[in-house]
Amino acid sequence: MNTRPHPTDAPRSAWWIDGCVLLAFGALIVSIGSVARQWEQPMRDSVIIDLSPRALPKYMLYTLARGWIAYFLSLLFTLLVASWAFYDNRARRYLLPALDVLQSIPVLGFLPGLALSLAWLFPHSNTGLELACVLAIFTGQVWNMTFSYHDSLRAVPAEFRLLGNLYGFNWWHRFWRIELPSGAQGLLYNSMVSMAGGWFFISISETLTLGDKDFRLPGIGSYMSVAIDHHDMRAQVCGIMAMGVIIVAVDRLIWWPLVVWSRRFKLDDFAGAVLAPSTFQLWLARSRFAGVMAGVMGKLRRRFLTLPGPTTADITTPSAPALKPGRTVYLLFIGLLVTIIVLGGAKLIQLLTQVPGAAWWEIFYCTFITFGRVLAAVAIGTLWTVPAGIWIGLNPRLSSRLQPFIQFAASFPAPMIYPWILGVILLLGGTLQWGAIILILFGTQWYILFNVASSAAAIPNDIVSCAALLRLDRWRQWTRFLIPAVFPGLVTGWVTAAGGAWNATIVSEYVNAGGKLYQATGLGAFISRATAANDFPKLTAAVLIMAVVVVGINRTLWKKLQVLADSRCRFGL
Numbered sequence: 375m376n377t378r379p380h381p382t383d384a385p386r387s388a389w390w391i392d393g394c395v396l397l398a399f400g401a402l403i404v405s406i407g408s409v410a411r412q413w414e415q416p417m418r419d420s421v422i423i424d425l426s427p428r429a430l431p432k433y434m435l436y437t438l439a440r441g442w443i444a445y446f447l448s449l450l451f452t453l454l455v456a457s458w459a460f461y462d463n464r465a466r467r468y469l470l471p472a473l474d475v476l477q478s479i480p481v482l483g484f485l486p487g488l489a490l491s492l493a494w495l496f497p498h499s500n501t502g503l504e505l506a507c508v509l510a511i512f513t514g515q516v517w518n519m520t521f522s523y524h525d526s527l528r529a530v531p532a533e534f535r536l537l538g539n540l541y542g543f544n545w546w547h548r549f550w551r552i553e554l555p556s557g558a559q560g561l562l563y564n565s566m567v568s569m570a571g572g573w574f575f576i577s578i579s580e581t582l583t584l585g586d587k588d589f590r591l592p593g594i595g596s597y598m599s600v601a602i603d604h605h606d607m608r609a610q611v612c613g614i615m616a617m618g619v620i621i622v623a624v625d626r627l628i629w630w631p632l633v634v635w636s637r638r639f640k641l642d643d644f645a646g647a648v649l650a651p652s653t654f655q656l657w658l659a660r661s662r663f664a665g666v667m668a669g670v671m672g673k674l675r676r677r678f679l680t681l682p683g684p685t686t687a688d689i690t691t692p693s694a695p696a697l698k699p700g701r702t703v704y705l706l707f708i709g710l711l712v713t714i715i716v717l718g719g720a721k722l723i724q725l726l727t728q729v730p731g732a733a734w735w736e737i738f739y740c741t742f743i744t745f746g747r748v749l750a751a752v753a754i755g756t757l758w759t760v761p762a763g764i765w766i767g768l769n770p771r772l773s774s775r776l777q778p779f780i781q782f783a784a785s786f787p788a789p790m791i792y793p794w795i796l797g798v799i800l801l802l803g804g805t806l807q808w809g810a811i812i813l814i815l816f817g818t819q820w821y822i823l824f825n826v827a828s829s830a831a832a833i834p835n836d837i838v839s840c841a842a843l844l845r846l847d848r849w850r851q852w853t854r855f856l857i858p859a860v861f862p863g864l865v866t867g868w869v870t871a872a873g874g875a876w877n878a879t880i881v882s883e884y885v886n887a888g889g890k891l892y893q894a895t896g897l898g899a900f901i902s903r904a905t906a907a908n909d910f911p912k913l914t915a916a917v918l919i920m921a922v923v924v925v926g927i928n929r930t931l932w933k934k935l936q937v938l939a940d941s942r943c944r945f946g947l
Contacts, residue, residue, distance in 0.1 A: 408432075417496075430616045436592055437595060440508050474924070478924030486905060492505050510579040523564075529862065538552050559831055562828075563827060576593070581595060594617050621781065725915075726915055726918070737915055740916075741920070741923060752872055755818055756822055756864075768830050768831070813881075825864065876923075880898040
């Protein structure tokens, strides 16, 4: 008699798994309390960073908390603003250009003023500095996610929206049952790369010094910055290992289970790309405590997400409910925009008039040099990320194996190891003038890879099968099928990668290695020098020129490519 359990039988519970789940839940509560106490600590003129390994767990917790607080703010912003821009034509004319401008402003362009303002608002605690750090990380995450989700909303098949109209879906059911599932894969992949973008500037976000003001916060970024300044190789290695632990743990416990979950929303006529649950998911399924919590969440979901049925009126006169804010929201938005333009414009003119003519010529020359580096970094990144992204996206099993390594490489804050990379470049006879392209590449290539991989993973399996039946040769397979299929995601990747590249120049053209400061001619180095010298007029002028250049490129080149991708490379359109 066969005594083996049937595959569909419920997994047996294990007491030790329940113990681990309860222990993790308790640790989460304690961690929240520890982070809250850090925010309530009194502000100090200077913060001493402990370089001993025993301080690393606490610093890891603080850095991880800032990253995830910023991510949840980014996710909320993404869902609200991208939906608003999609459904409201009037708002779209203002929101999308505003996002272009905001994503073009480098961290050092606003962080000094933001830190000073929030420190003034919260003079007796670290709350202001913590908020400044979180908002700095937020700006490294949110733009990529917003553009990606807006792109996903445009790609929702028309028949899905028609069915939603026939069933009388309200805005919440439409979002939960149609839009979020359709955009789940793209949003998830871009969430991973956006988290990596937030980590990229963690050293700057946690370590900011303006003149005699020290705005350093305890965390992995400040730990590595102090270790580099003190030439403490042991502390640098420990900091890199600690950051690696954070990245791998988040990937295995959060991102990969979500990747497996998102595969169920692939637009397929057959389930050919379902991934096996991860080991963590299988263990969690054996926990009684997790099962009880899942049951409670299921009851809440069934209670609040009960779908309406189709009615005769809905079928005969289908109408798409629009997510449009009222007149009051418009008036508030326009009023806020006018206030910012008037007050900010007056202050901007005051600062720009203090910039000498020679400085303007230097800024223009540096902009030209940096533009060449950005173009080279994006081109080099495209050459390998497009074939690699397609290969990964079309092979779910390969994706499961490579996911930890790719996520680790993408999420690791490259500026932490810039001194080591620069040392190798100098050892090979190079200079930072050319080596800055390699450093920029570490901060920009992942946007292209993840967007291409998400687009390839979303190609319906029946389309892939049809392409295989046609027996296209290698050249036609790439030019007639694969490249057009991932082109919308590739354009989104180019937009965010170019913006990330311009931001990365501020740490790629201005590197402190081995106790020596290396600078390359470029706009990023100019901004870093102006920040270090507390020269706000030159800083403002350089940031303004960078914003104008980035927005100009987005409005001309990338806009035309997006129109081309939408008109010719969309499934179901």
